[in-house]
Amino acid sequence: MNSRSNTFHQQLQSAWASQGSMLCVGFDPDPKRLPLPLQGKSEGIFEFCRDIADATADLVCAFKPQFAYFASQRAEAQLEKLIKHLKDKYPHIPVILDSKRGDIGTTADHYALEAFDRYGADAVTVNPYMGFDTIEPYLRHAGKGVIVLCRTSNPGGSDLQFLNTAPSGEPLYLHVAKLAAQEWNSSGQIGLVVGATFPDEIAKVRAIVGEMPLLIPGIGAQGGDIDATVKAGAIPGKPGIGMIINSSRAILYASSGADFAQAARNVALSTREDLRTATAK
Ligand SMILES: O=C(O)c1cc(=O)[nH]c(=O)n1[C@@H]1O[C@H](COP(=O)(O)O)[C@@H](O)[C@H]1O
Numbered sequence: 001m002n003s004r005s006n007t008f009h010q011q012l013q014s015a016w017a018s019q020g021s022m023l024c025v026g027f028d029p030d031p032k033r034l035p036l037p038l039q040g041k042s043e044g045i046f047e048f049c050r051d052i053a054d055a056t057a058d059l060v061c062a063f064k065p066q067f068a069y070f071a072s073q074r075a076e077a078q079l080e081k082l083i084k085h086l087k088d089k090y091p092h093i094p095v096i097l098d099s100k101r102g103d104i105g106t107t108a109d110h111y112a113l114e115a116f117d118r119y120g121a122d123a124v125t126v127n128p129y130m131g132f133d134t135i136e137p138y139l140r141h142a143g144k145g146v147i148v149l150c151r152t153s154n155p156g157g158s159d160l161q162f163l164n165t166a167p168s169g170e171p172l173y174l175h176v177a178k179l180a181a182q183e184w185n186s187s188g189q190i191g192l193v194v195g196a197t198f199p200d201e202i203a204k205v206r207a208i209v210g211e212m213p214l215l216i217p218g219i220g221a222q223g224g225d226i227d228a229t230v231k232a233g234a235i236p237g238k239p240g241i242g243m244i245i246n247s248s249r250a251i252l253y254a255s256s257g258a259d260f261a262q263a264a265r266n267v268a269l270s271t272r273e274d275l276r277t278a279t280a281k
Pocket residue numbers: 026028066098100125151152153154193194195217218219220221222246247248249250
């Protein structure tokens with residue numbers, strides 16, 4: 001089976017092993033922060049992301065383009081081109097389309113087609129708060145990853161995700177973790193988002209979901225603690241797997257000059273080393 005026909009979870013297992021990395025580089029291309037040589041260029045967003053991908057591809061277990069940054073700039077064609085570039089050049093690295101979709105089933109059918117057929121992503125982020133029928137259309141795409149928001153990295157994540165549910169009294173995010181690990185996981189390809197800004201909650205989610213992959217944004221620009229994150233998300237006895245630890249702005253905007261790709265590589269390299277050191281502790 002080649003890497004294109006592997007399931008998302010198989011792709012991740014291979015990437016963790018062959019790349020020796022749990023780092024995910026996120027593509028959040030803010031037009032105001034593009035390096036000067038690329039500002040105003042018709043395909044500046046694509047070129048920016050492509051050059052950073054090419055400079056970091058040996059350091060990552062996944063890439064994660066964020067949909068809104070492309071759509072807000074009418075740059076969907078550049079997103080398609082970027083994902084095609086990633087899949088052609090780095091077929092062993094899974095691509096997660098971060099679009100956090102969530103809607104009734106008939107509409108979700110089309111969001112799933114958008115992510116998997118139009119863009120060719122290996123996985124997509126989804127918002128579970130409209131319930132299982134809104135997740136199910138993605139699960140029908142055999143082998144594709146469905147990464148469900150659980151305990152998000154932002155401060156307001158506590159507003160709802162921390163509310164206690166009746167009758168058990170457990171917080172909503174732990175209820176989501178249980179559903180995702182058990183009755184919702186018909187395809188076996190679900191993962192969960194838990195923020196690096198809340199390591200205690202990462203540990204609680206890990207205890208519920210076994211070896212399920214966790215997408216963990218929040219290191220870098222959001223200030224999440226790498227040591228605490230890696231410790232909390234570790235799978236007992238299996239160091240170096242199980243986590244997709246994302247950093248976007250800290251890597252993307254390491255330099256605003258012509259050396260932006262090399263500067264991004266330097267930050268990605270030191271972040272991967274920090275993750276390795278934390279894994280070895
Ligand atoms: O699903 C996500 O990727 C996500 C979930 C979450 O809880 N918090 C979060 O920051 N993200 C995304 O992760 C990226 C974080 O970017 P940086 O803070 O620049 O590293 C952004 O693309 C966010 O949209």
